[in-house]
Amino acid sequence: MAIEIPKNLDELPTTRPRYVGRGIRRVEDVGLLTGRVEFVDDVVLPRMLHCAILRSPFPHARITGVDTQAAEALEGVAAVVTGEDARRWSLPAQSSPEGWGTHCIAGDKVHYVGEPVAAVAASSRRVAEDALELIEVDYEPLEPVADPFKAMKPESPQVLDAQETNVMLDRVFTWGDVDGAFAEAAHVFQEKFRWNRLGANPTETFGCISEWDPMSLDLTIHGSIQSPGMFGLGRAATFSLPSNKVNIISHAHGGSFGGKGGTRGCDISCLLSRKVDGRPVKWIEDRGEYLLSGGGQAWDRHYEVALAVDAQGIVSGLKVGLVDDLGATGEAYGAISAAKPLAAFTGPYTIPVAQYDLKLVATNKLPCGPYRGMGPPPHFFVLEQMMDIAARSLGEDPAEFRRKNFIPADQFPYTIASGNEYDSGNYGEVLDQVLALSDYSALRAAQVEARAEGRLVGVGVANAIEPGVFDWNAYAIVGMPGTGVPEGATVNIDILGNATVRVGFSLEGQGQYTLVCQLVADYFGYEPENVRVVQLDTQSAPPSFGPGGSRLGVAITGAVLGACERIREKMARVVAVLMQSEPENIEFMDGKFTLKGAPGAEMTVAEVAGTMLARSDLLPPDIDPRPEATHVWTAAGRTPADEEGRAKSYLTAAHAVHIVQVEIDPETGMVEIQRYCLADDCGTRLNPDTVEGQTEGSVVQGIGAALLEEYVYDEDAQPLTTSFMDYLMPTVFDAPKLEMVAVETPSPFTPLGAKGCGEGAIHTTPAAVMCAINDALAPLGTSAREVPAAPMRLWKLIKEARERASDENNNY
Amino acid sequence: MKSAPFEYVAPSTISGVLEILGQNDPDEVKLMAGGQSLMPLLNMRLSRPALVLDLGRVADLDFIRETDQGVVIGAMTTKRAVEDSELILREHPLFWESTVAIGHPPIRNRGTVGGSMAQADPASEYPAVALVLEAELVAVSARGERTIPADDFFVTYLTTCLEPDEVLTEIRIPRLAPRTGWAFQEVARRHGDFAIVGATATLGLEAGVAVEPRIAVFGAGDRALRFPSAESLLAGQPATDEVIDEVAAQVAAAVEDPLDDAHASADYRRHLAGVLVGRVLREAAVRAAEASTGA
């Protein structure tokens, strides 16, 4: 009997799902919120040492000498490592486009402020930091380059010695007759945009404890690691170890959002452990290190965009030029952020042809890493500004202009110009819902009144596609072939009928353990309390990629339901034997196996499990007596990229429309968000509360992007925002009240019809807030093309617009 | 991020404090109040004292008292205590208002009034309010006690006129003239942040004419600034929009060398100083007018 993973809620073996699809209380929250689960910094191992890292104060300098003698002599210091150790025992980072990785500790030269130049293992972190002050490094400063346009010029300082240019990639992807579309267009709109560098800031920064056994050469790493499986493969590659020699024990952690890179610090602690004969070495990245040199900076982008529109107001072509400043070296998969927009390049629109002129450039800034959304949020920021520019110029309402360009609901699955296939959608319905929720026409009427009083009130309508359930094939185009993204789960029923599910990813806060409990409970007719989720280390767990690319909810649903199906199938055979029938005659519903046509002949899952384990002697020899099964789920039908980068990459396409009302104080440039409404469609909502929570958090991060967050570097590539005094994340006080409504268009391609939704609103929020701001500024004839829309920037725009206006008046 | 090694003492009397300061090179000693500014400096190793002298156990530095002249606040009084004080809310609503604009509750739970005055952050609320309220700050040392007008206390960026061996013990805030209007406003990137620029003012109104206006701005210059010439421009004038705009423009012009950083350029700060002074003067005038009609 083949297993079949239920494609929608009706296919679950239950009369009516009692848990899936409902917002049940999350099983993981108590431990996470009280801090009683074991975070990595709670772990104390025998003979453990503590690592501190010495970092470069220069953005670009030759290292002519490193003297570690005095540090080594300090009481409590066990070892010091430098670039020499890194070159002896490790390879350059493998998580970069080929040839653009560097060693975890600088060798002859430093490439950015904060790059490690040496590290100490000592009896305490304090002693280790004392020792850092005793290390003498001789630097010969070199001219730095902080601007990617300068970096592209032949006379620019060269960031990496191993390369002859600062351009990591320079490629134009063309999908269809773009030149023709622009030549024939009734209107062409062009604009430049700047998205400043920002990024993830999880509550807990990265941390690890590394133990490198000198006899077996096994490497064991405890850590707060987002993707333990991938992380293990990466360390194996870096240290030239067979992948089965590396074991990753990931602890519950305080968020990630992609920012838990930490590979450099981890590799350094591994080198130290090797140097001290395998003693465990703990490195806890502190917030200063995180902000200066962690894995959390992303998307430092300069865009030049053109939109072709025909006489009917239908968008007929899109050109996006992107200069993506990736910082000093490629690492931590930052480069793939520029590739991911291909999964939804033309957004929710029917735009038939498009072009992507992509340049990945190195400068003397911190290498960019991943951040929630992984690249599309800035892309949608520019696309949605272009839609508004077109609508405004053609005198059309921004909501209706978008609507007439939507992919119609009856056209799915729909293949977009850049090659990905959208599974399903009902964009008009999502728009209608949020228009009604916000009472859009009343918002517009209020705006007319406010404008009459001279107030700068604006309404933004923006939407975006959230590509969900990623696959590595999308990323090959930036020179980063991947390893595949399996997700496995092992479901085990014990002799009393209780279930344990073993997984390979750790608690991060998104509620996947709860989802697992919901799924098993509804599948077997259990209560969630009968289900326990256990995370295993990477050498014991089923294959797992973990959270990332809005995939885990869908992927773990597939894995758990697949394992449940396998158990059901096995149990049906057992029941058939016990009831002296054939498996085809055994039915399973609401937790009971019944024999067709024999009322009263039934066994519960617990009874079957108990019988299998207690009386395995009764089973035929070809039946494995363990009521346990593992299923490994991967997305079906993904294709390799063609010569223009086109691939079926992300499996699902969620959609959302946000409507935001803002008011700008014209004298200070401060923006107040007065209303925030959204409708979103991520298919079947497996746990609506979790979706809401993810949406709320993501809206707030999007507001941070639109208004607050920015890693500032000066012209000499010195970072100016190295603490939370200067890097401004939104707090609860900056979060508006959210009004939300859901639309559910199930995916035909996924277990239960769910779509990826974990990255969510950050795809739409920056665009929506900026649309609102530009709507407010429109009467002044100016607009903001740079995020964040910091008050100083807006004040300047307003001032210049008013000066222009008064000059014009004076001229008449 | 761990501090360099230091010794730690926590005496329980002021004389104990002075004794320890006498036994050590005062330049090597750091007084610690709530630690909200000092601890980050220690942990980032930007401050490396040999000895940290914790004032947290010193008796009689944590109080809010009413006297004939006004209100006296002990240096070790937390902002939280100020926030909870009915006396402050009644007698000095301006001081109360500026208190709740400082950081967030956890910071106010530990941070002290004296610590903020001694820290003299140019973007801090208290120094500016101390200027317009014409507060006096009392310091003791082995050499005796001295009373310092707020005007003389704040010298420049993170610097007061306190000598290294002096301890700030209390802040005296004289009672305002009856029916004085007041206002306090700031522009900060987020709720609870240090201000980019803030302004505060007090002002009386007699028959629509401004009496004894006082104006201070913070976050614009190297310290909280008061503007005597702008004040005299306003004094005796009707508090009309026109006059207030002129006064605000004069303040903006008078800010010397405005701070310039990643979040706010010198230009922008100067502009905000003018905008906010205009706003606080208007608001203070409304309060003063209400107080006169109410009386």
Ligand SMILES: Cc1cc2nc3c(=O)[nH]c(=O)nc-3n(C[C@H](O)[C@H](O)[C@H](O)COP(=O)(O)OP(=O)(O)OC[C@H]3O[C@@H](n4cnc5c(N)ncnc54)[C@H](O)[C@@H]3O)c2cc1C
């Ligand atoms: C997240 C955050 C946000 C903040 N936001 C604001 C804000 O918006 N506005 C604002 O004004 N402040 C803000 N602060 C600073 C806060 O108000 C501090 O509490 C204050 O600046 C110092 O007070 P303290 O009691 O903590 O002093 P400490 O940090 O203990 O000491 C500060 C300095 O004063 C000296 N000192 C302390 N007491 C005495 C004394 N009695 N005699 C002589 N010298 C003394 C110390 O030696 C030290 O140099 C913020 C702080 C944080 C952490």
